[in-house]
Amino acid sequence: FAPWNDAQAKPFIAIENVTKKFGDFAAVNDLSLNIYNREFFALLGASGCGKSTLLRMLAGFEEPTSGRILIDGQDMRGIPPYKRPVNMMFQSYALFPHMTVEGNIAFGLKQEGMAKADIEARVAEMLKLVKLEQFAKRKPHQLSGGQRQRVALARCVAKRPKVLLLDEPLGALDKKLREETQFELMDLQMKLGLTFVVVTHDQEEAMTMADRIAVMDKGKVMQVATPAEVYEAPNSKFVADFIGNVNMFEGTAASVAGGKIDIAVAPESLTIRTDSASKSFTAGQPVGFAIRPEKIRVSRKPPADPSVNSAQGELYDIAYFGDMTVFHVKLESGRIIKAASLNAVRTVEDPLGYDDTVWVNFDTDAGIVLTA
Numbered sequence: 264f265a266p267w268n269d270a271q272a273k274p275f276i277a278i279e280n281v282t283k284k285f286g287d288f289a290a291v292n293d294l295s296l297n298i299y300n301r302e303f304f305a306l307l308g309a310s311g312c313g314k315s316t317l318l319r320m321l322a323g324f325e326e327p328t329s330g331r332i333l334i335d336g337q338d339m340r341g342i343p344p345y346k347r348p349v350n351m352m353f354q355s356y357a358l359f360p361h362m363t364v365e366g367n368i369a370f371g372l373k374q375e376g377m378a379k380a381d382i383e384a385r386v387a388e389m390l391k392l393v394k395l396e397q398f399a400k401r402k403p404h405q406l407s408g409g410q411r412q413r414v415a416l417a418r419c420v421a422k423r424p425k426v427l428l429l430d431e432p433l434g435a436l437d438k439k440l441r442e443e444t445q446f447e448l449m450d451l452q453m454k455l456g457l458t459f460v461v462v463t464h465d466q467e468e469a470m471t472m473a474d475r476i477a478v479m480d481k482g483k484v485m486q487v488a489t490p491a492e493v494y495e496a497p498n499s500k501f502v503a504d505f506i507g508n509v510n511m512f513e514g515t516a517a518s519v520a521g522g523k524i525d526i527a528v529a530p531e532s533l534t535i536r537t538d539s540a541s542k543s544f545t546a547g548q549p550v551g552f553a554i555r556p557e558k559i560r561v562s563r564k565p566p567a568d569p570s571v572n573s574a575q576g577e578l579y580d581i582a583y584f585g586d587m588t589v590f591h592v593k594l595e596s597g598r599i600i601k602a603a604s605l606n607a608v609r610t611v612e613d614p615l616g617y618d619d620t621v622w623v624n625f626d627t628d629a630g631i632v633l634t635a
């Protein structure tokens with residue numbers, strides 16, 4: 264399932280050069296994006312980056328200042344929310360407190376004028392889908408947070424929209440429930456064959472659920488890619504830094520040949536050698552180098568060739584996370600290098616301890632060279 268790689272595939276939602284201004288301020292700034300049928304798509308970014316504004320424009324609660332939005336080939340300008348093939352689930356769920364679970368799910372169907380018997384059948388189907396059959400007669404205040412969330416979902420999908428827009432759908436749930444519910448949402452999306460567009464500021468959530476992620480900053484899309492791509496091949500310092508943990512070095516491209524580059528990092532006279540650069544660089548050009556903690560080894564013994572991709576330092580912090588251990592190694596310059604190793608594959612070397620003198624080192628294909 265990767266319609267975005269198919270040049271023939273038509274996007275189900277096409278966002279074309281959309282800008283949304285509030286006064287002089289562009290909350291969304293000349294943004295273009297394609298979302299495909301049955302895709303689970305995440306808009307990810309820090310508070311204020313414009314992701315909710317974009318979602319609200321898809322729903323029809325806001326109109327773009329310029330640019331256009333096509334859904335299923337149709338220009339959405341001037342089309343009110345209830346006439347769009349989309350439905351939106353709000354973070355607050357907006358359930359009617361005086362109505363039962365059944366009543367909440369049936370509400371939109373009644374408004375559409377659906378026949379009574381059809382409504383009953385649809386409500387039963389929805390209750391089954393979200394596993395709330397026994398809770399049909401309860402009111403929202405008699406439910407747990409997770410159950411309320413499922414009622415809200417059932418109510419949103421009952422009308423069979425083609426696209427479900429979800430604004431921080433799991434924001435009100437505690438960590439454990441959120442993790443479980445992520446899988447339920449993915450399951451539901453698959454079963455219903457819907458397109459989901461979810462807004463979240465939680466990168467783990469986006470990584471877990473989405474087919475593709477748009478990483479947003481200041482009203483712009485910085486990168487659109489699969490979770491693995493944004494993690495392993497971020498296109499900018501911003502994305503590398505925003506997604507997961509990273510060690511970032513600033514330096515100068517010293518010798519350049521094909522994908523092979525040596526980067527001189529000044530304060531420590533470090534030489535970073537990489538053979539996996541995807542772009543070409545010129546000698547003397549300032550570049551960044553990003554490397555994930557799990558790509559860095561920590562050892563008491565120096566590596567075979569300590570002249571490149573290695574440095575000596577002091578073990579400054581050790582944090583045990585159950586599945587992995589994170590080491591902070593302080594170099595003489597004061598720079599902290601973050602390294603992480605899976606506890607299941609931990610080497611049998613004497614356990615490392617605080618203040619130990621250690622070497623960090625990494626392979627020539629372990630990091631990413633970045634320019635912006």
Ligand code: ATP
Pocket residue numbers: 285290308309310311312313314315316317464
């Ligand atoms: P959050 O996660 O905090 O909701 P967000 O990424 O969803 O953030 P938006 O809600 O889209 O961000 O807001 C983007 C920017 O636009 C913010 O700076 C916000 O203050 C501004 N903004 C949003 N709606 C309005 C409005 N109706 N009038 C004026 N400014 C607005």
